[in-house]
Amino acid sequence: MQQAELASEEARVAAIWRDKPGLWGFLTTVDHKRIAARYIVTTLALLIVAGILALDMRLQLSQPGMERMGPQRYNEAFSLHGSTMLFLVSVPVMEAMALWLVPLMLGQRNMAYPRLAAYSYWLYLGGVLMLWVPHALDVTPDLGWFEYPPLSGPTYSPGHRADIWAQMITFTEVAALAASVNVVATILKLRPPGMTLARMPLFLWAMLVTSLMTMLALPAVMLATSLLIADRLVGTQFFSPNAGGDVLLFQHLFWFFGHPEVYIIFIPAVGFISAIVETFSRRPLFGYTVQVLALISIGLLAFGLWVHHMFAVGLPRLGASFYTAASMAIALPVGLQIFCWIATIGSGRPRYDTPLLWIIGFIVTFVLGGLSGVMTASAPLDLQLTDTYFVVAHLHYVLVGGAMFPLFAALTYWYPKATGRMLSEWWGKVSFWLIFAGFNIGFFPMHILGLMGMPRRIYTYEEWTGWGTLNLVASGGVLIASAGASILVANALFSLRGGRRAGADPWGGSTLEWDCASPPPPHNFPATPVVESRTPLWRQEHAQAVMTGLSLKRREVLITSPGEAVPEYRQYSPGPSIWPLLSAIATGILFVGSIFTPWALVWGSIPVAVALIGWFWPRPVKEEPR
């Protein structure tokens, strides 16, 4: 086929995949890139807001005897900070990155279930509003990021603070489940011809494992919070010991989710790292098979870990020790992975651009965090350190170093693809060094504070404790990091217009997303790529092998077999629709209503049913496209 003929075909495809302009297009779009972009922007906005909250806490703790916050305000602050960071930032941002990247890495035009992706975002937004609108009205959950009964039960927590926390979880978890189902189906059924499982980029492996883990882990926390709400709302007795209930049931369910949660955040980060290390080392990743096996074993271990609470420990030693036990078992597979990355960099021709700097920052920080984890995992030390600042230090080393640094690496790496513009390298490096240094100055002293006995979750302390100096250093470090974060944001905003034009493949990447234009057009690719290796863009021939033949009249994606990616059939791909938004609103009304009356579950399900019927209403093929 002639190039000219291909171009005219592409023009027709482009017309089918384009959204309507304006607000209507915004509300109805099922373009995975637009949905993911708003997902990512929302999570980053919350990262900033919850970060400012943390800065506020650090100011409060910078000197002994400060009176800026009282105990109640401080409780609210760390509950809001922790809940936001875990449920509204870390988990959703990884899913959002997957929604954006997975179809592009697969050479596809959309996710498997485009409307489900839209629904996922709107529900997630509902979760954000669920936590932050009441906060604006001064009804803030105040029991930390896990709210144990009996403290959170009807007796000790009247009012709606605990309900709000519980329903925020429901919103975000349903959103996360919807996204995970979509990611799994897309990775298994929408791979391009030739991309067998053994040729799949590691990022896709990482997202596959993460999404499966999400699907198995999240029902537990939803059950825990639903039972809590039932106890509070309709007087069930699941957690009341004097009526045959048991408060530990909540903890078991919560940690059945809580253990895997850390890996659900961390494994996508592993995917980012592998992609970036490969590109910037300019050689195929060392130890691909080892990496895949390590990913899978981390996934399995994550659930195995919870069992040690049930059998080995007898009584659950939960909460703080969870992070440490997690880092113990993770040590072997993660150690292998770190070895593979270092071997790749060492044997390649590395280019130390900002994304790779973030990765190196990750490795340093994560190894330090891992060491402190191994320390606390020894029993006598653990008793000493549980619920001290040692734990605060450790969990931030793991979460910030292990997930946020790779995320920043990913954002700087794929920014040119998403926007068509390069970030400023110079300012990128400045922000990296400020955040990296500030973070370590800010959080390393907390290890020592923990050893000195400073407990976590206290709103102030007294002069004689001698904790003042180190706390001042810690707060100073956080200020430095904040300056770096501001530069990072400014860099991203200015580069949107002012950055150098990126072109399709500014870094010389190895995977398919670098083959489409930057930013990718609504239909992503002109034709279906055919893949012949693990690094399809590092090929001998100049021209990309493609297959044509998807419909030029309606939206279609290619469905292939899960193992060998053999083409099976052409699947109609649903177009823009308002129903996902309406369904999310109906679901939201049901969730919010059920805080106040159990009848919301009955009456609220009617609009949900109506919206879902509208969503799935079959349209004769000729009505498509618009």
Added chain:
Amino acid sequence: MSESSQPHDQASGKLRPLRVVGSLSSLPDNVIGAANLNVWGVVAFMMIEGMGFALCGAAALYLASQGKGWPPSGTAPPDLSFGIAFTILLLASEVLNRWVDRKAWAHDLAGLRLGMVLITAVGVVLIGVRALELMHLNVRWSDNAYGSTIWLLMVLHTSHLITDVADTAVQTEWLFRKEIEDKQFSGASDNCLYWDFVVLTWLPIWGLVYWMPRFWGGS
């Protein structure tokens, strides 16, 4: 039109021409069975919900093992009769369900319409029997943790039952519209798969709700 641009690296002028190696146009535009994309969605949701069922079951076993009586003394276990009636009817519906699935695979529209109408009707009857079951559990959810758990299991299964019956009814109505699409047959087959799930999950729940209190016994 900017969207029609080739994936060429315009900034650097680097050109990536395409090399057409085949065409997908001869592939079918829908299939029925395991290759169908929507089956994977149904299976994924069954996996999530199956996990939910398993966790509820685990919670029931956990609470029952606390040694505070299952049921607590003075409470009678749920009446067997309606539970047995429901189970028998449900198992019978599964035979019908498999028949409907075969009609869907055969693209036999008349047979499929009949089957879907029947299964909807059976579903409505099942919901009626379920209501009777709920009236004879012999415990309120607020009485004690035992009661809460029994109701949890029943509500969980009932919500799936109602959802699937409603879904079947809607799909049946669509089958009577003038224009039938090929994907409605695979959709009906997906629905049959989900009915399998509703039937299969009932069996352990039936055991937990009706038989465990009888065999585990009081404290």
